[in-house]
Amino acid sequence: MTPATYHRASRYLHWAMAALIFYMVFLGWTLEDKDGGLFSRYQMHKSVGFLILLLTFVRIGLRVAYKAPPEIEGPKWQMAAARAVHIGFYVLMIGLPLTGWALVSTAKVPVPTLWFGVVPIPHLPLGHDTHEVFEALHGLFAKLIFYVLIPLHVGAALMHHFVHKDDTVTRILPGLEPKPTILQSALNVRWLVPAVAVAGAFVLATFMMRGAKAPEPAPVAAPERVETVASAEPETVTSEAASSTGSASSSTASSTAVPVWTVSKAASYIHFATTFNGEAIKGGFGSYTADITFDPQRLDQSKATVVIDLASVNSGDQTRDDTLKSDSFFNTAATPKATFKATTFTQTGPDKYLARGRLTLHGQTKPFDLPFTLKINGKQAVMTATARLNRLDYGVGSGEWTATDAVPNAVSLDLKVTATTK
Template sequence: MQRYSRIAIFLHWAIAALLAFQIAVGWALEDLGARGFAVFQLHKSIGISILGLTLARIVVRYWKPRPAPVEGGWQGALAKAVHAGLYLFMLGAPLTGWALVSTAKVKVPTLIFGTVPLPHLPLPMSANDPASAAHAVLAWIGIALLALHVAGALRHHFLMRDGLLWRMMPARSPLWLVALPTLIAVGFLLGRAILPASASKAMPQAMAVPSAPTAAEEEAPATVANVLGTDVPGNTENAAVPSEADNAVAAGEPVGPPSSWAVQPGGTIGFSVGNGGETISGGFSRWTAKIAMDPDHPDSADIRVEIDLASASVGDSYKDGMLAGDEFFGVAAHPKAVFTAKGAERTGANSYRASGTLTLKGVSKPQSIRFSLSGPGKTRRVSGSATIARAPFGVGNGESGAGLDPKVAVHFGFSAKAE
């Protein structure tokens, strides 16, 4: 039986193994969380590789003679249709993925295998949703076509016994018959193996896009502007915050040391940034604060808030990976943002402003936050906000941040208990 050329055989099995890898990875991409950035980059690199190999396969298909069809009638027509569909899939899936990346709200630079830069396609932002839908549909169509292709090959080789598989083997040997199809299984298993162990776990709620502010939060004097960028003090699990100390403190009575406040579980800290008329929102899941304050004497406040920048998330693993990079938070060199303030001032009933210093990416700048207290007794609700200029801290300083608004809005809310 006439065989395909050796180069056609190589391209066939190489593309098959890479497709198996892509399918294994693609199923889990949306659940990877912040650690999925490197996997996304590899997924893009493999996709572009498949595109290049498919174009080479088309050239070889018309350059080198290929075996004649072994079956006519409707079965032969079906086989041709499946082949044509597979070529459309192998071209369309990488192209729609490329379009998807090129029209994303935040431009994510793509380096093929970390080396060769891939330019963005000159497409309008409005193409993003159609590209996303087409990419997803093509993936499922491709899986169905691959299943039909494999079923047809097995039918011919083992049921009809016409030796069809030998046409796609370098030699008529059982070793090739086992080794080459095994490459597909290896590709799939490698795709599963590189996924983080927690890929199937849901992202903690605190890392997801923060919920709308509560009524108490809306009372905060500062508004939450539209901006992405960085950090501001808020606390989520282990903070300390002020509550109105005893109202019984008489005027002129000596003021003792201010109370320390422990933040209760369930708090949130979120940020948002405008991006071309839309808003990107996110939050931090890990941060701590040490706060002492007598609300009747706000000048006694002593506040220190530390934010773990690696915990930042906008609910998209692709963008989350970028946040840790040098263009945004530079987590490797500067893992934390720190806000400190000595003293605060009253701005209204139960409303305050604390002016201090924010340190981010090795840069320290003056920064103020506004917050309000509500509730009776020793447990109070704290809510507040701040607006931060990201340029002085070098946040969003590259191509990826070019379309972002210049200021970052941060809002926080939590309950605090007097210690």
């Protein structure tokens, strides 16, 4: 017997996949929004893409297993166009997930994919040089399915239902009036199926998995009014700076050494913060040395050198850390250390100072100023500082990473040093 409608499983799958496709389109629009939920939306985008790929093959199997209702007779061009649109949907429902898979597999940063956070999806063995090709194909396929195939498919269905008044739509959505008026169709609860598919997809994709706006890098604190100026170079010490300590303190300074401070690693840290595709990234360095000789009363004799082992970077993700160590960023094989040498200290306010020196990073040395707050209680001192560093000034981020759309140029620094002296 010739069926009058599609098999029930095929009908259910049709509307489920319609909802998923609309969901993917709407979710794709939100991937331009840089907020704290962006990474989760990317992961969901990938997971649903693989689900659509799987369901497409299930749908093809159902089409083979169960006989479809006969084609609605009409002009040959209309029947040919209908076949072309249906074939186009199958091609794109397979092509979109596959190009997305290739896109993820060829990215410079190979972010792992877990299907709905559980099943790991391996990367395809493709070269990074094909990334832009798959990116262009994926974008083209997405535009074709949303701006061409969906309008043609929906428009043709409405034309058949309201103009030709045939059974095209009732084969996939049984229960509608066979020769409806617009009012009869509007009152038929069966129309809730496509309405819920589209509206539900829009609401879920647009408002779920949103996060707070990605934090901006902390601005460099503006130095306050300078009260005392000193330099590690004897010839740069002005007579005003020398006289500000008074004759008594000068006498004391000449008879005692400037305190040498020993850093307590357990109570100190060197942290950084940035974003990747809108996701907030925080990390730090676990290995460093600090040689600090400092006295607030003898800034001209104070100095500090901090050497950071860049290979000790830890951002909470091993894959990301390996990328940071690679030649695309720190290139730890060639330049394993970052060094900040402060040679000039300026007091800018009560317990506030500015360290001027030079920072060597990624093989480049440039002037760098670090404003900080210092609290000294007997033989213990606590220094805290926030600053901003522009990574591209030091060549950190090469190739596609010179662009600032995924990773911004400015990186926030957050420092705390707890030290003691004898």
